[in-house]
Amino acid sequence: MRQQVAKLAGVSEATVSRVLNGVGPVKEATKQRVLAAAAELGYVPNALAQQFARKKSGNLGVVLPHMAKVSLFSTYYFSEMLSGIGSEVQASGNDLLLLFREADQPRNYVSLFQSQKIDALIVLGAREIPQDRSALEELAQDGYPFCVLNQRYGPRGGESPFLTVDADHWSGSQEAVRHLIDIGCSKIAFINGPEQYSNSIDRREGYLSVLAQSGLPIEQRLMLTGNYSRKSGYELANDLAVLIQSGRADSVFAANDRMAIGAMQGLREHGLEAGRDYAICGYDDADAARMASPQLTSVAVPFQEMGRKAASLLLGGDNAGVDALRSAVLPVQLVARESTGVRQRRSK
Amino acid sequence: MRQQVAKLAGVSEATVSRVLNGVGPVKEATKQRVLAAAAELGYVPNALAQQFARKKSGNLGVVLPHMAKVSLFSTYYFSEMLSGIGSEVQASGNDLLLLFREADQPRNYVSLFQSQKIDALIVLGAREIPQDRSALEELAQDGYPFCVLNQRYGPRGGESPFLTVDADHWSGSQEAVRHLIDIGCSKIAFINGPEQYSNSIDRREGYLSVLAQSGLPIEQRLMLTGNYSRKSGYELANDLAVLIQSGRADSVFAANDRMAIGAMQGLREHGLEAGRDYAICGYDDADAARMASPQLTSVAVPFQEMGRKAASLLLGGDNAGVDALRSAVLPVQLVARESTGVRQRRSK
DNA sequence: TGACAAAATGTACGCGTGTACATTTTTTTT
């Protein structure tokens, strides 16, 4: 096939290759002849052979936890990051290989590189558990290019053992809690997610630091733990209702929107209405925040940007703001809405 | 590398290949020696070379519309289908290549096959527009294996020009409308999405057929069109409010949950409450349906199953219920909730 | 035990590129 193109253009196959890849010096006239011949014959290079010859698959792998039926995570979260990764991958002329990780199954990331199926890897949904950490350490050991998204393994603000792109959940939580304080709350309950996720830890620390700064007491009974699902928030509402009705809590900061919405639903069944009987702030600013009623105050996380950043770090040589500590931390932003008493203007 | 394995096992490279691929007759003892040698040396076959030699990439391509910032679609929809596809792909030992399609960009699906990047293709988010249809016709012309998901190109219930996996949105809409009638509604407004999507057409026809069956009048002013976004539902609430307040409508059937929720929000601003002043039924049974308040009655679509089915049609030879008409149509199911006056039992 | 069939293994090569190196053509320099 390539041979036919070469013949039609009156050149050698090597020249065809050079023209199509834009490498090496080629006379303009020759180039045009080759391109014309290729177009005429409808020649499309065999990507498999190219990859083989180049020893590059051109694939960026993305592993994400396989959520069987009920997803612990907001699908929003992953969709957005994937979308960001996708746009960057496309712009770089690469492809995106989607890899699902079964919960139990051992993580064999290294063989993905050994088999050359992928040139680089982005890991989503990683946690601070031995299996995850050791799998990543193995990758780092062998020097493969990979990036962990939305999870931190080193100390916050310190040097990271792996390349990481995260959001500033510490500051985001501070903003959230300060906002609650600003609107007059002083007894802020906190629904966190499992601390296997570094951003749960970051949120807790953000929460605690603002309480300390503001001279508010830290009370264990105000700190609850769910699993980031709506249902867990719903169930914790029973505890929250007691706290609120007894005057021991006047507001809630939830570590994500789903738990916040679940809590609102549960509290409603206790006759407690967000924005009236208590204030509540979620996290992520997922679509659901705007769909809830009252609309949920939340902390917007730039998931798309995070995905884009991770991909560009691996694909291009975009090392802006990363070098030393091996981690990029993107800013988040509070979005105030009805659930903390901020009425929205219409048509939004 | 493979050579070293062969040497260590005391066999030829061909035998190593045979053992690792499980082809051809191999003496048990030899097999064990080879496996041991491969394990000892940590040999991982080069996937690129394998693909090249086999002339198969082992990749199932999945194209999905690239939704820049605001997604017209519920991300839920795509996440679920992707998840279903993913589980099937994994089970079959293949990989999933994710391909984003820019809105304007011409669809060049054929070259994906010509370059052998993919062995089969699943198309998500296709519409009845010339670009989409012709791109698919080109694929069909050349005999490439592909499957269109959640979109129909032939007549409903008739022969399909392409392999298709869809859900029975006609019956689903009938169920929804019948449910509204069952609870006492007789003036049912309908918010549909763009008719470029066949399932919008199916829903309209389902809606109309039940009205006809029930001897209810068909009124154009009750039939509105949004674009499947929450915002469009929100904006249409102004029209709905007039209809409801004037007594010309007593309920709403929305073609998806997002529009339904938007409408509920908009109507609330007009003092109208779902489940009290009017009934409303959504479609998709996305997470959001359960997060809305009141919780939204909706039609559950088996997106995961659909994805799984499409993948298994292309990967395995699973032709169950498809052969003649080239299309599989999966059943949907109504889930009644508070928005049509059905109170939910607690702890769900 | 010999002849023959079947099983097991080895040998050799193609798959379609990219590219190092050799060669030819063109341009520049003296």
Add this chain to the structure above:
DNA sequence: AAAAAAAATGTACACGCGTACATTTTGTCA
């Protein structure tokens, strides 16, 4: 105008695997 340098093109081969075919070993039957 000859020599040298630079640009353009051609030749040849490796990449790592799967597999058709040739060969050897093992098993079977008379």
